[in-house]
Amino acid sequence: MYTIGTAGHVDHGKSTLVRALTGIDPDRLQEEKARGMTIDLGFAWLTLPSGREISIVDVPGHERFIKNMLAGVGGIDAALLVIAADEGVMPQTREHLAILDLLQVRNGAVVLTKRDLVDEEWLELVKEDACQVLAGTTLEGAPIVAVSALTGEGLDELVALLDRLLDRTAPRRDVGRPRLPIDRVFSIGGFGTVVTGTLLDGSLYIGQELEVLPAGLRTRARGLQSHRHKVDRIAPGNRVAVNLAGVEVDQLQRGDVLTVPGGLSVTRVLDVRLRLLQAAPKPLANSAEVTFHTGTAEVLAKVRLLDHDELAPGQSGWAQLRLARPVAVAKGDLFIIRQPSPSLTLGGGEIVHAGAVRRRRFREEVVEELEVLAEGTPEAVLFQLVQHRQPVEQRTVLDASGLARQVAEPALAALRESGRLIALGQTLVTAEGWQALAGRLRAEVQSYHTAYPLRAGIPKEELRTRSRLNARAFAEALSRLVQAGALVDAGTVVRLPEHTVRFDGELGRRVDAALAALAADPFSPPGLAELQARFGLDEEVIGALVESGRIVRLSHDVLFTPEAYRQAVATVTEIIRRDGKVTVAQVRDALKTSRKYALALMEYLDAQRITRRIGDERVLAR
Ligand code: GDP
Ligand code: MG
DSSP: OOEEEEEOOOOOOOEEEEEEEHSSOOOOOOHHHHHTOOSOOOOEEEOOOSOOOOEEEEEEOGGGGGGHHHHHTTTTTTTEEEETTHHHHHHHHHHHHHHHHHOOOOEEEEEEOOGGSSSSHHHHHHHHHHHHHHHHSTTTTOEEEEOOOTTOOTTHHHHHHHHHHTTOOOHHHHOOEEEEEEEEEEEEETEEEEEEEEESSOOEEEEEEEEEETTTTTEEEEEEETTEEEEEEEOOOEEEEEESSSGGGOOTTOEEEEEEEEESSSEEEEEEEEEEEEEOOSSSEETTTEEEEEEEEEEEEEESSEEEEEEEETOEEEEEEEEEEEEETTOEEEEEEEEEEEEEEEEEEEEEESOOOOOOHHHHHHHHHHHHHHOOOOHHHHHHHHHOSSSSEHHHHHHHHTOOHHHHHHHHHHHHHHSSEEEETEEEEEEHHHHHHHHHHHHHHHHHHHHHTSEEEEEHHHHHHHHHHHHHHHHHHHHHHHHHHHEEEETTTTOOOTOOOOOOOHHHHHHHHHHHHHHHTTSSSHHHHHHHHOOOOHHHHHHHHHHSSSSSSSSSSEOOOHHOOOHHHHHHHHHHHHHHEEEEEHHHHHHHHHHHHHHHHHHHHTTSEEEEETTEEEEEOO
């Protein structure tokens, strides 16, 4: 089903035309009847000759009530731009047309009303004017029909024209996520709270669990009506009244959106493509305060121009809007901005992203990202978001894309399959980003080797900190690099495959001399202090010798050669095998050493789980 809207200057005969077409007076308020002027939206319906039932939203033409007009045109499929034949094109003819153009209303007709008041010649002049104002708008070339509500002339022609117009209008899309921008809230005795609006994007049915945004009030559809008839279910494109369970009238207002839970973004920050009208009185400055209108909502907003110092009349640019209150919107929604006072329509455009992402001004990559968000395929949108933020969590990318899960997830899978994106756990990088990351990790390891040539490698945790990746992503990155042979995972440390600890030159000679000194008295070797004093070996070198297996460090001070250690182990195990146990004193005697060395040895063997201590004796641990 279709909803059409009126548009045009005050007193040009919009409401009279609606009444003539439908028999319903759209001016429903007392005040409207008293003043003979439309103030707020009016609603009517009729059945066209084809049998098609349509809704009509009648809007006020007076410049003071444009905000109400804006709440009505959001969901219309076609517009009737009404121009009184006697008066011709007037200021709100132009302003309403500009709004229809910004909201991309492409279907419509111009209705020249009050045909009875003018002659043929005058009518032709007004037609020419009408053609001229339509030029360059979405309604350029729209059919023009002259009518008189007084005599009935032209009304049949208009009704037939509406049928033809709607024949080539695609029905409202259904994306399975109904939303009703609320234009009226009232209560009916015995029924409770009722809201009305033009339904978009999906169907409503009785019993459906719903949510009112931005407040997030949970509710349920208790009853549905369209054109005063009860229905069980209703499709997008229709005017609908919904009786809501569990919410009070004073909790709701025009501008709220009734939808299914989780369907829309609620945000105070919007990235938009913004066009300033040619008719704007002056350029739009950065940080300008405007009134923002989308759906039936109206809220104050501040404009942050992202690629212009100021926007000249007729110019378009990228902007971020910061709203005084949150709104419930979807990517792709259209909006209007107005000057708050004196109130005046300035421009409008399309929401390309809903949600707070910090955008710096005058940045090429910011503009590129917004362009892709506006125009790109889901793959392009996701790829670019990763490219600009990597490494980045998959969830962040999905949120920033504004894409529905069922669109985003297959697109992401395709990008991974083709190798353009790489997932490190839940963290995403591009193929290029991965090359850079791999290079950076190798460079970190290399620089550690350079700083500590005698160490086997960089401790894993330190490399992780330097990588700035989370634990899962780091583990995944490391395992990829190890598999590719770019790094070696040596347990607690990571090294380059080509890295070896070498003691050459003068240091090599000192190391050899120290090892010879240890070997000369294998079970009572010189201690740490002596090695340091005689051979100038510092902790770093000792550590490297221990790590590379050229020294066995029994305690802080007691260092054995590996041969001495093997012999000592053999001696100890032999005694235990023979006697079932051994004491420190026995070991001391067997190795012809002092108690200090024997004790260090036995404690080390306990720690290595070769022996186990029971009182003053040791047995074999296994
Ligand atoms: P709106 O503000 O555009 O809704 O205009 P209205 O429908 O309220 O009409 C404004 C005035 O124009 C009223 O006094 C109507 O009676 C008058 N009017 C509307 N249509 C016609 C018409 O076709 N012929 C004549 N002579 N007067 C009309
Ligand atoms: Mg009216």
